[in-house]
Amino acid sequence: MRENSTSCLRVRTRRAVKEALADTALELFEASGFEQVTVADIAKAAGISQRSFFRYFGSKEDVVLGDRIPTAEEVLAVLTPHLAAHPAWEALRLTVRSMTQLMEVEAEAERWKQAVRLICRTPGLRARYLERHLAWVDALVPELTSRTGPGGARAELKAQTMVNTALSCFDVALTRWSDEEGEQRTLAALVEEVFGFVRIPSEEAGV
Amino acid sequence: MRENSTSCLRVRTRRAVKEALADTALELFEASGFEQVTVADIAKAAGISQRSFFRYFGSKEDVVLGDRIPTAEEVLAVLTPHLAAHPAWEALRLTVRSMTQLMEVEAEAERWKQAVRLICRTPGLRARYLERHLAWVDALVPELTSRTGPGGARAELKAQTMVNTALSCFDVALTRWSDEEGEQRTLAALVEEVFGFVRIPSEEAGV
DNA sequence: GTCATTTCTGGCAGTGACTGCCATCCTTGG
DNA sequence: CCAAGGATGGCAGTCACTGCCAGAAATGAC
Numbered sequence A, B: 001m002r003e004n005s006t007s008c009l010r011v012r013t014r015r016a017v018k019e020a021l022a023d024t025a026l027e028l029f030e031a032s033g034f035e036q037v038t039v040a041d042i043a044k045a046a047g048i049s050q051r052s053f054f055r056y057f058g059s060k061e062d063v064v065l066g067d068r069i070p071t072a073e074e075v076l077a078v079l080t081p082h083l084a085a086h087p088a089w090e091a092l093r094l095t096v097r098s099m100t101q102l103m104e105v106e107a108e109a110e111r112w113k114q115a116v117r118l119i120c121r122t123p124g125l126r127a128r129y130l131e132r133h134l135a136w137v138d139a140l141v142p143e144l145t146s147r148t149g150p151g152g153a154r155a156e157l158k159a160q161t162m163v164n165t166a167l168s169c170f171d172v173a174l175t176r177w178s179d180e181e182g183e184q185r186t187l188a189a190l191v192e193e194v195f196g197f198v199r200i201p202s203e204e205a206g207v
Numbered sequence C: 001g002t003c004a005t006t007t008c009t010g011g012c013a014g015t016g017a018c019t020g021c022c023a024t025c026c027t028t029g030g
Numbered sequence D: 001c002c003a004a005g006g007a008t009g010g011c012a013g014t015c016a017c018t019g020c021c022a023g024a025a026a027t028g029a030c
Helices: A002-032 A039-046 A050-056 A060-065 A072-085 A088-105 A109-121 A123-145 A152-179 A187-195 B002-032 B039-046 B050-056 B060-065 B072-085 B088-105 B109-121 B123-145 B152-179 B187-195
Strands: none
Touching (some): A002 A039, A039 A050, A039 A060, A072 A088, A072 A123, A109 A152, A152 A187, A152 B187, B002 B039, B002 B060, B039 B050, B072 B123, B088 B187, B109 B123, B152 B187
16 A cells, blocks of 8 residues: 555654654743743744644644643543443543553653643643643533433533543642652552542432 | 822723623624634724724633633632631532622623623633633632641642632533523522532541 | 823734645655 | 655735824813
């Protein structure tokens, strides 16, 4: 197949350029702050045109948030099996824990940590980050609604509450994790601790 | 005093113009969607220059979010007395309930409802809205930290979790409320129901 | 009423993020 | 070597937003 060999090499090059571009940009952001750095600055530092920058990243914010954040489909794929074997809140906890492990293992932990710190420090980025969370909520709620009890509207309300609460817990853990410099605490351990603060009584076994 | 009489009249005019401007803009947003409407459109429809628009609203998003959303200081002022008389989680619940009542009473309920619907429908607005929530979190967490237990870092972590969870509950209730057309359910009642799903065990009375 | 001060206003130019279009490469498979 | 397709750069244009400036209007002191 022609397309295969072509893309095999092209894709690799493309990915390498994208990686280098992200490195350059993050370095500049770290030094001068996200908003102070213009796209023109990044492009010049990376030796490409401004136009090409937007061929690699849909927006300036994408350089930071980029592909690091799982899509709604990925999260849903993690949730579904857990949901088959556990009650709803437990399944959410396990899902969040699985995601943290994905993030830490990938040898990009330090870069991800740097990105999260940048996100927490920049309101605009933080907002975009939360926007992605919303996509997760929309994807997870329907899956959960049927499991949270009988009542239609009430079940959906509870599902929304649970998902939002779980993501809040994740957010708190992630923020704290990115701030801890000296301590070696695992993100997963922080998630466990934060989830330990919250109880969601189950209604599945009867009222 | 000269400045007093001046501002007394000027401020009133200014407020009226701002109100009319917001009405015009919301009408356009409702009809064509937030992103489809340009600032130039709003200005033309309101009969002012584009430049003047930005003298009344700091950004296009401010027309929707505007002054409707309480500031961090206001929320803190509501929380503090509750915190003196109740355990932390209970105080947060009462605080959220108080805020809902503020929003419903003000005879602007329908307009606020319309705004919330617009916010929920527009990702960018939703993100900005959540950004304001973050300001609340930053303001409320310090006040709560001392009340959530003895341990320093752990207490702060728990406080962050509680505040974020409470705001999630508020958010879920508000979203549902804005969607309900026929039903006459109170926002406060919805808040009660949503908070009913969540338990935050207190550690204050001993480990 | 007159005058000086303050405030509001529109216009204009400029920045910064982003997009569409087009000409030009440069790689790749045949 | 050649044709096809992807990658690139440049250019013009949109949109949100800002600073600057000059003119109009309201305001307060006299």
